[in-house]
Amino acid sequence: MDDKDIPLANDKVQYKTLLREEGCAILQTTVQTGGETQWHQHTNVSDRFLVVRGVLTVELNIDGHVQSTKVRDFYSVDPGTVHHVKNEANEEVVYITVQAGGIPDIVLAGLPR
Template sequence: MVEKEQQTNYTVKNVETIAAGKDVQARLFTLAPGEVIPWHSHSEIADNFFVLEGELTVETRTPDDHRTLGIGERYRVHVGRAHQTSNRGTRDCRFLIVQGVGKYDFLRSPQ
């Protein structure tokens, strides 16, 4: 069962909003080693990850997938697909995420 979260209820080293509009947003995340953005999905938007520093691990369900992305690599998580992101490395990971097109939500998924 997926429950709708009013707040994301996770903590990361830093998040900076680069641009935000009605249907799209771009944010710069910094994850310290070991930090995780927990399993969730979005009902209207896709996530587009662009790694700028370090390594980012993206795990997805339906279908199950596991990717570790390095500097300059990109990965797209489609609308409605449960996913979690983490920094399994030994140094900070910085990535740009572009989310859209649609209304942003954060639907928490079971572990």
């Protein structure tokens, strides 16, 4: 999959694949101020976020309730957890995502941003 074909990419969210092997993907993501991904989940892999620059907002949708966390360092999202990320700060956010434990996938949840 080409980086521009990642369904979560948009004008304010850019992905760069650093490594993709069987059962593992490592991505660098840049989120501009006001940028956010669609709500989604992963079937078999967890998302492990390592924030390199800025503050990333990670939101989880658990049983219809949204839990929001400001991340400055490390955060992990379990497989099957509906989530999205956004940048509410005045500077861009850069983070590394490691997905491991199965075939990386993106299942859009169809929730409004």
